[in-house]
Amino acid sequence: xxxxxxxxxxxxxxxxxxxxxxxxxxxxxxxxxxxxxxxxxxxxxxxxxxxxxxxxxxxxxxxxxxxxxxxxxxxxxxxxxxxxxxxxxxxxxxxxxxxxxxxxxxxxxxxxxxxxxxxxxxxxxxxxxxxxxxxxxxxxxxxxxxxxxxxxxxxxxxxxxxxxxxxxxxxxxxxxxxxxxxxxxxxxxxxxxx
Amino acid sequence: xxxxxxxxxxxxxxxxxxxxxxxxxxxxxxxxxxxxxxxxxxxxxxxxxxxxxxxxxxxxxxxxxxxxxxxxxxxxxxxxxxxxxxxxxxxxxxxxxxxxxxxxxxxxxxxxxxxxxxxxxxxxxxxxxxxxxxxxxxxxxxxxxxxxxxxxxxxxxxxxxxxxxxxxxxxxxxxxxxxxxxxxxxxxxxxxxxxxxxxxxxxxxxxxxxxxxxxxxxxxxxxxxxxxxxxxxxxxxxxxxxxxxxxxxxxxxxxxxxxxxxxxxxxxxxxxxxxxxxxxx
Numbered sequence: 398x399x400x401x402x403x404x405x406x407x408x409x410x411x412x413x414x415x416x417x418x419x420x421x422x423x424x425x426x427x428x429x430x431x432x433x434x435x436x437x438x439x440x441x442x443x444x445x446x447x448x449x450x451x452x453x454x455x456x457x458x459x460x461x462x463x464x465x466x467x468x469x470x471x472x473x474x475x476x477x478x479x480x481x482x483x484x485x486x487x488x489x490x491x492x493x494x495x496x497x498x499x500x501x502x503x504x505x506x507x508x509x510x511x512x513x514x515x516x517x518x519x520x521x522x523x524x525x526x527x528x529x530x531x532x533x534x535x536x537x538x539x540x541x542x543x544x545x546x547x548x549x550x551x552x553x554x555x556x557x558x559x560x561x562x563x564x565x566x567x568x569x570x571x572x573x574x575x576x577x578x579x580x581x582x583x584x585x586x587x588x589x590x591x
Numbered sequence: 592x593x594x595x596x597x598x599x600x601x602x603x604x605x606x607x608x609x610x611x612x613x614x615x616x617x618x619x620x621x622x623x624x625x626x627x628x629x630x631x632x633x634x635x636x637x638x639x640x641x642x643x644x645x646x647x648x649x650x651x652x653x654x655x656x657x658x659x660x661x662x663x664x665x666x667x668x669x670x671x672x673x674x675x676x677x678x679x680x681x682x683x684x685x686x687x688x689x690x691x692x693x694x695x696x697x698x699x700x701x702x703x704x705x706x707x708x709x710x711x712x713x714x715x716x717x718x719x720x721x722x723x724x725x726x727x728x729x730x731x732x733x734x735x736x737x738x739x740x741x742x743x744x745x746x747x748x749x750x751x752x753x754x755x756x757x758x759x760x761x762x763x764x765x766x767x768x769x770x771x772x773x774x775x776x777x778x779x780x781x782x783x784x785x786x787x788x789x790x791x792x793x794x795x796x797x798x799x800x801x802x803x804x805x806x807x808x809x810x811x812x813x814x815x816x817x818x819x820x821x822x823x824x825x826x827x828x829x830x831x832x833x834x835x836x837x838x839x840x841x842x843x844x845x846x847x848x849x850x851x852x853x854x855x856x857x858x859x860x861x862x863x864x865x866x867x868x869x870x871x872x
Contacts, residue, residue: 485755486755488754488755488808489755489756489757491807491808492755492756492757492758492759492806492807492808493651493652493653493756493758493759493802493806493807494756494757494758497651497652497653497806499698499699499806499807500651500652500698500699500806501651528650528651529650529651568646568650568651570642570643571642571757571758572757575597
């Protein structure tokens with residue numbers, strides 16, 4: 398009798414999702430712009446490396462903690478929000494020489510595959526569209542933490558990503574190679590459950 | 592050598608001047624009535640060397656600028672070879688220039704300011720196509736229209752350089768240098784006609800102004816100050832032409848200087864409005 402009751406309880410618990418780990422569903426998150434940074438590093442005529450960032454970033458993450466490879470990431474960046482802490486240079490970066498922000502106001506990343514490489518690490522494959530050109534890119538991603546944020550009291554997930562893209566492959570040829578072709582990306586994301 | 596070719600100064604002045612001189616010279620030897628086509632051809636060669644050959648169909652305004660210019664050069668050469676002149680030539684030029692402007696401008700027409708810019712550009716294009724004195728027949732003076740082109744291209748190039756749009760600046764200055772090469776071939780003795788090929792090169796300066804005005808944050812309104820350069824052909828009538836070689840050479844030089852003055856005023860205004868600070872990349 399006890400065995401029958403236990404089996405019935407287990408069935409009900411499983412069917413209603415009480416036994417969460419075995420049946421965790423993908424959870425949708427919205428990127429929190431206040432705690433998200435998309436930064437880049439580019440070599441400047443071999444003298445130094447210039448650091449810049451995009452101030453307007455949005456998107457969503459569908460995160461499946463138990464099957465990370467099923468997670469999906471979509472990010473949209475306003476190219477006009479480029480910021481290198483120098484107004485004149487930023488004006489130049491928005492011009493057709495670089496991001497051509499008037500004609501291509503958005504830069505997008507859509508994930509295509511996630512490979513797990515460790516407990517908290519993986520390779521994030523996706524398509525980056527910039528200047529109307531779409532190319533596959535691979536980012537090294539680290540899953541930092543998920544849970545209720547002590548600050549916002551909201552379900553939050555945090556990731557870091559690093560990678561390199563060649564800007565000339567997207568048609569951004571101005572000044573290359575004196576102004577570096579390889580662009581290092583540093584991405585920090587906090588996403589809030591939607 | 593490759594480092595030398597990557598120098599922005601070489602790319603926007605020495606290289607296009609040499610290419611312009613060589614192409615105008617080659618056309619002078621091969622088919623003299625087409626010599627003015629060397630200006631637009633020189634511009635396209637330098638564009639391909641410096642920026643690269645754009646994709647077709649072009650994804651951006653810079654690519655459209657190249658292919659519209661190439662189409663204009665083709666139209667100009669065909670019209671000059673076929674001997675098309677007068678109103679028909681003007682109409683052909685107007686259709687090419689208006690179509691090119693609309694093709695380039697369409698993605699940027701998102702504000703009243705952009706529409707006003709396009710109207711001003713179309714008005715300038717109409718002037719380039721139809722204004723009396725903007726066309727000279729073969730054998731007549733090519734100096735005034737070439738000086739007008741030199742001035743307009745300098746104004747666009749200088750304003751773009753101050754406004755942190757280096758590619759447009761380089762290409763406009765390349766067009767100016769190519770026009771300079773043509774002017775050198777016609778100084779002190781004028782050897783060539785202007786024809787539709789030459790007028791197409793002036794149209795390319797208008798297209799460059801369109802990209803600058805519609806796709807950058809440059810103070811492109813100052814380019815209005817350069818428009819008096821369009822009257823260079825009329826100014827020539829007030830400069831006495833000497834019969835001798837020296838008199839004609841001095842007259843050509845004076846027309847060129849007078850045409851370039853409004854361009855310098857426009858560049859000065861751009862400098863004054865922005866403080867003249869260039870992009871440090």
